[in-house]
Amino acid sequence: MEPDTEATYADYVRRSWPSLVRAAVFLGARPHEAEDLAQTTLVRCYTGWGRVSSAENRDAYVYRMLLNCLRDVRRTRWWKDRQHDVALDGPRTAEPDATDRVAVADAVHRALGGLSKPNREVVVLRYFVQLTERQTAEVLGIPAGTVKSRLSRALAHLAADDHLLDLTGGTR
Known part of the structure; x- marks a missing residue:
């Protein structure tokens, strides 16, 4: 090179x-x-x-x-x-002042673990990596519409996830 x-x-x-x-x-x-x-x-x-x-x-x-x-x-x-x-x-071991961040990170990991592999891939690429829908579709080799539908299902699943509800104090 x-x-x-x-x-x-x-x-x-x-x-x-x-x-x-x-x-x-x-x-x-x-x-x-x-x-x-x-x-x-x-x-x-x-x-x-x-x-x-x-x-x-x-x-x-x-x-x-x-x-x-x-x-x-x-x-x-x-x-x-x-x-x-x-x-x-x-x-x-976490620093005492970082317990909230650790709890949030753990809840997010557990919630993402509850998603199907295709839905988790879409959520990670779209929201954590911050690719556009078009870029996410290119990465996964699927149509942009499939990215949107997988995101919709994944977000609905995450919205009802017990791990995340525990953080917000929400109920089902």
């Missing part, structure tokens, strides 16, 4: 790393797995930087790569044999 191109790639990595990791977490990966997925995605970006940088919508192209990496990992035998109820990397 030429020095100018490599500098452009490095700048892209610095800007996109946090949102790629965050998107992977919200798609259901554990934090250390999310970092691995983001790294794998960015390695694939490096090897195909010509295609990535010339893509009409670079972010949609890269988030599609992230989803493909996640799906590849989930197809492996290791993933299928993994225990889902094992605690994450040991106990988590």
Whole structure:
């Protein structure tokens, strides 16, 4: 890679790393797995930087790569044999003044976990990654109307989710 191109790639990595990791977490990966997925995605970006940088919508192209990496990992035998109820990397300690943020983050993760995989993907890409409906459709390879209908169903499900209702003090 030429020095100018490599500098452009490095700048892209610095800007996109946090949102790629965050998107992977919200798609259901554990934090250390999310970092691995983001790294794998960015390695694939490096090897195909010509295609990535010339893509009409670079972010949609890269988030599609992230989803493909996640799906590849989930197809492996290791993933299928993994225990889902094992605690994450040991106990988590939060600063006393951050308890509300921790409670909100936990409730959001639990609520997103209750969505079907296609609906969770749409919500994460649309609201957490902040792609447009058109970009989300491009990433997922579905029509924009399908994005809208999945969002509608997902938001209705989230509105009635007990984890989120506990935060607001609401009732069903």
